[in-house]
Amino acid sequence: SQQGEEDPQALSIQEGENATMNCSYKTSINNLQWYRQNSGRGLVHLILIRSNEREKHSGRLRVTLDTSKKSSSLLITASRAADTASYFCATVVNTNAGKSTFGDGTTLTVKP
Amino acid sequence: NAGVMQNPRHLVRRRGQEARLRCSPMKGHSHVYWYRQLPEEGLKFMVYLQKENIIDESGMPKERFSAEFPKEGPSILRIQQVVRGDSAAYFCASSPPSGTGGSGANVLTFGAGSRLTVL
Numbered sequence: 001s002q003q004g005e006e007d008p009q010a011l012s013i014q015e016g017e018n019a020t021m022n023c024s025y026k027t028s029i030n031n032l033q034w035y036r037q038n039s040g041r042g043l044v045h046l047i048l049i050r051s052n053e054r055e056k057h058s059g060r061l062r063v064t065l066d067t068s069k070k071s072s073s074l075l076i077t078a079s080r081a082a083d084t085a086s087y088f089c090a091t092v093v094n095t096n097a098g099k100s101t102f103g104d105g106t107t108l109t110v111k112p
Numbered sequence: 113n114a115g116v117m118q119n120p121r122h123l124v125r126r127r128g129q130e131a132r133l134r135c136s137p138m139k140g141h142s143h144v145y146w147y148r149q150l151p152e153e154g155l156k157f158m159v160y161l162q163k164e165n166i167i168d169e170s171g172m173p174k175e176r177f178s179a180e181f182p183k184e185g186p187s188i189l190r191i192q193q194v195v196r197g198d199s200a201a202y203f204c205a206s207s208p209p210s211g212t213g214g215s216g217a218n219v220l221t222f223g224a225g226s227r228l229t230v231l
Contacts (some may be wrong), residue, residue: 015141
């Protein structure tokens with residue numbers, strides 16, 4: 001079964017608004033990462049938060065992690081049309097065992 | 113630094129033919145991962161390899177699919193006797209050795225993907 005599940009599946013907002021996406025997972029993790037995918041392209045790493053961290057910032061991105069609820073959120077502030085993409089969370093259980101497990105993603109549309 | 117290179121970008125095969133997808137990891141990366149993505153879905157893990165070793169193939173179908181990462185050359189994902197259900201985008205990602213590369217946290221660098229269409 002999928003480790004990460006994003007919510008909502010799709011989100012449509014106006015330019016300038018904030019976008020919030022949520023991710024829930026099932027097992028204990030070492031870290032959680034957010035990736036972005038433009039249509040027809042590969043995924044690009046955005047930000048990583050470790051299990052002992054609660055909040056991280058990077059530019060207009062803010063990520064929170066609640067390990068007690070096994071959930072994370074990605075906030076994009078002051079969205080732009082160029083932020084239109086799909087966003088995926090990925091969990092890493094064991095950094096020595098390799099794999100990242102991805103959710104099904106949130107498709108974000110930012111209208112100009 | 114060319115990043116992760118995948119080829120071909122697009123591949124069309126008829127049912128029963130073989131598909132070979134290639135992936136050259138980012139320079140300095142020794143870990144390679146293959147993922148499959150169906151339209152409007154997330155990425156499904158297939159296999160994790162290091163040079164000459166398959167570390168985790170828990171996501172690989174038991175039949176028709178195989179992967180290798182030889183000492184020299186790219187990683188290859190091979191699908192024999194393709195069926196229509198194999199049509200998907202196949203993404204390769206690489207990461208540096210554990211504990212190196214700054215994060216030691218399995219941050220993946222993805223290729224642009226190979227889109228397989230089975231007629």
